[in-house]
Amino acid sequence: MSELxxxxxxxxxxxxxxxxxxxxxxxxxxxxxxxxxxxxxxxEQAFGPELSPKLVQAVDEALRRGRSVRLSHAFHPTPLPLxxxxxxxxxxxxxxxxxxxxxxxxxxxxxxxxxxxxxLTRRExxxxxxxxxxxxxxxxxxIAQDELTRQSTRLRELTRIxxxxxxxxxxxxxxxxxxxxxxxxxxxRIGGILGRHWSALLPAAAAAAMVEPWKELLAAQDRPxxxxxxxxxxxxxxxxxxxxxxxxxxxxEAFGTLSSLVDVSELYRRSQQFEHRAHHDxxxxxxxxxxxxxxxxxxxxxxxHLGRSLPLVFLDLDGFKPINDHHGHATGDALLQALAQRLRxxxxxxxxxxxxxxDEFALLLSDADGAAQVARIMAKLExxxxxxxxxxxxxxxVGCSWGLAQYPADGGDxxxxxxxxxxxxxxxxxxxxxxxASTENHAP
Amino acid sequence: MSTNLGELERDALGEAFNMAxxxxxxxxxxxxxEEITLSVPSVDLLARQELxxxxxxxxxxxxxxxxxxxxxxxHSQDRLLNTEALLLFGEQxxxxxxxxxxxxxxxxxxxxxxxxxxxxxxxxxxxxNSCMNTLSGIFGTEMIGSLPDVxxxxxxxxxxxxxxxxxxLMVRIGMGLQSHDITGYVLFLMDLPSLDQVIRKxxxxxxxx
Numbered sequence: 001m002s003e004l005x006x007x008x009x010x011x012x013x014x015x016x017x018x019x020x021x022x023x024x025x026x027x028x029x030x031x032x033x034x035x036x037x038x039x040x041x042x043x044e045q046a047f048g049p050e051l052s053p054k055l056v057q058a059v060d061e062a063l064r065r066g067r068s069v070r071l072s073h074a075f076h077p078t079p080l081p082l083x084x085x086x087x088x089x090x091x092x093x094x095x096x097x098x099x100x101x102x103x104x105x106x107x108x109x110x111x112x113x114x115x116x117x118x119x120l121t122r123r124e125x126x127x128x129x130x131x132x133x134x135x136x137x138x139x140x141x142x143i144a145q146d147e148l149t150r151q152s153t154r155l156r157e158l159t160r161i162x163x164x165x166x167x168x169x170x171x172x173x174x175x176x177x178x179x180x181x182x183x184x185x186x187x188x189r190i191g192g193i194l195g196r197h198w199s200a201l202l203p204a205a206a207a208a209a210m211v212e213p214w215k216e217l218l219a220a221q222d223r224p225x226x227x228x229x230x231x232x233x234x235x236x237x238x239x240x241x242x243x244x245x246x247x248x249x250x251x252x253e254a255f256g257t258l259s260s261l262v263d264v265s266e267l268y269r270r271s272q273q274f275e276h277r278a279h280h281d282x283x284x285x286x287x288x289x290x291x292x293x294x295x296x297x298x299x300x301x302x303x304x305h306l307g308r309s310l311p312l313v314f315l316d317l318d319g320f321k322p323i324n325d326h327h328g329h330a331t332g333d334a335l336l337q338a339l340a341q342r343l344r345x346x347x348x349x350x351x352x353x354x355x356x357x358x359d360e361f362a363l364l365l366s367d368a369d370g371a372a373q374v375a376r377i378m379a380k381l382e383x384x385x386x387x388x389x390x391x392x393x394x395x396x397x398v399g400c401s402w403g404l405a406q407y408p409a410d411g412g413d414x415x416x417x418x419x420x421x422x423x424x425x426x427x428x429x430x431x432x433x434x435x436x437a438s439t440e441n442h443a444p
Numbered sequence: 445m446s447t448n449l450g451e452l453e454r455d456a457l458g459e460a461f462n463m464a465x466x467x468x469x470x471x472x473x474x475x476x477x478e479e480i481t482l483s484v485p486s487v488d489l490l491a492r493q494e495l496x497x498x499x500x501x502x503x504x505x506x507x508x509x510x511x512x513x514x515x516x517x518x519h520s521q522d523r524l525l526n527t528e529a530l531l532l533f534g535e536q537x538x539x540x541x542x543x544x545x546x547x548x549x550x551x552x553x554x555x556x557x558x559x560x561x562x563x564x565x566x567x568x569x570x571x572x573n574s575c576m577n578t579l580s581g582i583f584g585t586e587m588i589g590s591l592p593d594v595x596x597x598x599x600x601x602x603x604x605x606x607x608x609x610x611x612x613l614m615v616r617i618g619m620g621l622q623s624h625d626i627t628g629y630v631l632f633l634m635d636l637p638s639l640d641q642v643i644r645k646x647x648x649x650x651x652x653x
């Protein structure tokens with residue numbers, strides 16, 4: 001029997017009714033570092049002060065009351081001072097101990113079984129640590145996933161509500177994604193467009209205008225934008241503001257492109273309007289004094305450079321004030337508009353007729369060499385002014401006085417020329433008044 | 445010997461096991477350091493199959509899932525009285541008890557590990573032994589006990605090892621932890637001769653004979 005016990009891979013100890021060791025297998029003797037089984041000794045004598053009182057109590061329960069008692073490792077890791085049988089004697093085995101009443105050799109007593117849980121404990125600690133880490137990683141993953149979902153929702157909503165057309169392509173320009181605005185901008189439907197070159201989906205003129213700027217934008221480091229004029233036949237002028245950038249992975253390698261298009265036609269229209277308003281007289285639509293000066297400076301610079309002369313005419317209406325006073329401002333304004341149109345029609349596209357005051361105009365003539373040519377043009381203008389204006393059932397007559405100043409003879413800059421022309425006009429007006437007065441005196 | 449319990453016998457058995465379980469609950473309360481509430485005991489005589497069905501039908505917290513059972517066999521010295529005492533918890537409940545006692549509330553593992561089963565074995569052992577101490581006093585005989593067995597199974601499979609026709613004295617006493625939604629049950633399984641012994645000893649104890 002005892003030889004059989006020696007082969008068991010756990011500690012076995014049998015105590016008789018009085019608690020004396022009656023049997024001890026080899027496993028336990030080795031783990032307890034006993035040279036020989038301490039037969040006839042009590043547990044306290046055999047194991048010394050390291051013996052757990054819980055075990056003593058359990059043995060008592062078994063011997064006196066027949067109870068079987070388990071001391072689990074979790075609550076009593078080392079009830080006995082046992083060490084690994086081959087290894088450090090200071091180390092302690094992690095144990096599970098079962099105590100149960102048991103007869104041996106016809107005598108009542110109790111059996112103590114000792115299992116070594118050291119390896120199991122190690123494995124479970126590892127398992128729990130891994131489970132904890134896994135749970136932690138899973139938690140992190142869940143957070144990341146949540147964030148990703150939030151981001152992609154955010155992105156989807158952004159692309160939906162953004163007032164820009166967006167399109168993503170691979171590096172070859174093949175379409176991978178567009179938002180709805182891109183589709184509506186070009187009146188496309190989503191079916192069948194992905195995988196095609198983005199420019200192939202556009203009207204030919206637009207594609208031609210946009211491909212080169214797009215490539216330039218991608219090549220640019222500082223990601224500026226480009227406004228592209230998209231000409232579509234039969235439509236009003238259209239401007240698109242294009243931005244494009246490369247999409248890069250974490251290593252910085254480009255893997256695609258993302259571009260946006262915004263229709264800025266309205267912006268352009270407005271800025272042209274502002275420009276026009278700043279430089280034109282609101283009533284007649286003629287260029288204003290600012291515009292005249294601007295053009296005059298340019299023309300003077302050219303004339304200076306080419307060594308040519310430059311004629312400037314100052315023109316003032318005769319008989320306008322009485323009309324204004326008599327028939328009201330509305331009629332005066334209508335007359336100015338009609339008059340401006342009539343004069344404008346007589347001039348070449350390059351000539352500039354500007355309204356510089358209430359009934360004062362200035363005329364910058366291009367390519368008019370010499371006073372004679374100017375006089376011819378002015379005669380023509382006087383002719384058309386002499387024709388009466390039919391306005392609101394009225395028949396109105398105005399005349400004009402004008403003065404010519406020439407660069408460089410009459411002045412070297414705009415102010416001097418204007419002043420000279422103004423002075424000549426005044427002279428002209430006075431001469432006419434005198435003449436008219438004498439004609440009136442001689443009239444019958 | 446009858447398989448039908450009379451009113452008085454039922455009451456006497458109920459009282460006996462109530463005393464025993466009161467003792468057990470006290471030691472359990474010591475272990476978890478929390479007050480344990482006991483339900484009024486119900487005593488029933490059932491066939492094994494019936495017991496499994498009753499357990500499966502219990503719509504109580506934890507019992508719908510797998511069960512953790514800690515069982516110990518006991519016999520009187522004359523071996524005329526044999527019984528198996530079973531302590532039942534839902535798997536989640538038992539997990540919570542043991543991790544609570546080991547201070548590992550945050551353990552993400554879903555199942556009971558081997559060491560945790562070992563610990564549960566000791567917990568059940570303490571509860572069942574203290575219950576049996578009281579019963580021994582009532583029976584007037586020492587009850588020799590085996591070591592605890594910890595097993596996990598569904599209610600259907602819990603009694604696979606038993607004879608189908610065996611009669612079970614089901615003493616059902618719920619033990620609840622207040623801070624946790626954990627309820628445990630204690631069952632005593634015994635054959636008819638043992639039941640006869642128990643009834644006789646209980647009647648004797650309460651002066652009914």
